[in-house]
Amino acid sequence: MKKYFLLLALFVAGKGLAQTNANDIIGRWDLTVTMGERIVPSWLEVKLSGMKTLVGYFVAEGGSARPISHITFQNGKLHFSIPPQWDRLDKYMEFDGLLTEGQLKGTIEAPNGNMYAFVGEKAPLLKREKAPEWGKPIDLLAGNALKAWYASGNNSQWSVTGGVLTNAKSGANLITKEKFEDFKLHIEFRYPKGSNSGVYLRGRYEVQVEDNFGKEPSPTYFG
The missing domain is CATH 2.40.128.20 (Calycin beta-barrel core domain)
Structure with a gap:
């Protein structure tokens, strides 16, 4: 009488889970x-x-x-x-x-x-199919007022006098009510000696406005 042996092979396929790699x-x-x-x-x-x-x-x-x-x-x-x-x-x-x-x-x-x-x-690739079509300039300080802005908190120290936006002391940030995609921003600023402020683009990326005259160039300073 011949004896037959049954060999079972078990294949494990990663338990059905998709493998992740560095890519x-x-x-x-x-x-x-x-x-x-x-x-x-x-x-x-x-x-x-x-x-x-x-x-x-x-x-x-x-x-x-x-x-x-x-x-x-x-x-x-x-x-x-x-x-x-x-x-x-x-x-x-x-x-x-x-x-x-x-x-x-x-x-x-x-x-x-x-x-x-x-x-x-x-993050998506920020590629435009065509060049942006620029509209008319928007005066964000029109009428010496802050109608185009709102404050990030209750302790706002901002005011406009003679077309100049002034912050009396440290306080809430100013945020534009309107949201923009592609834009060109023109700002002329002045600041007291040793001061530190900034302009945030799209609410996150800050252009540092700081009295860094005479210091070595740095990637975190403005100009």
């Missing part, structure tokens, strides 16, 4: 961060350095683009930490995200221990 996370990401009652924009760029090391830049709700020396990304999980910029504490900021179906979700732990949830989408 899925490389690029620029638009982040929306929930900070209590505020919803603020943020920004992340992931780049490949050499053969396998991921590095990048991160822009929080404030401050400039901060370099990231090392980003880990494995099984869809992303993590990096960066030292404080304007925080008075010495603790690093911790960033953790999970990439699923093209969306990045996770938490940001601030140096003070506060946790903030975020959602990220791949």
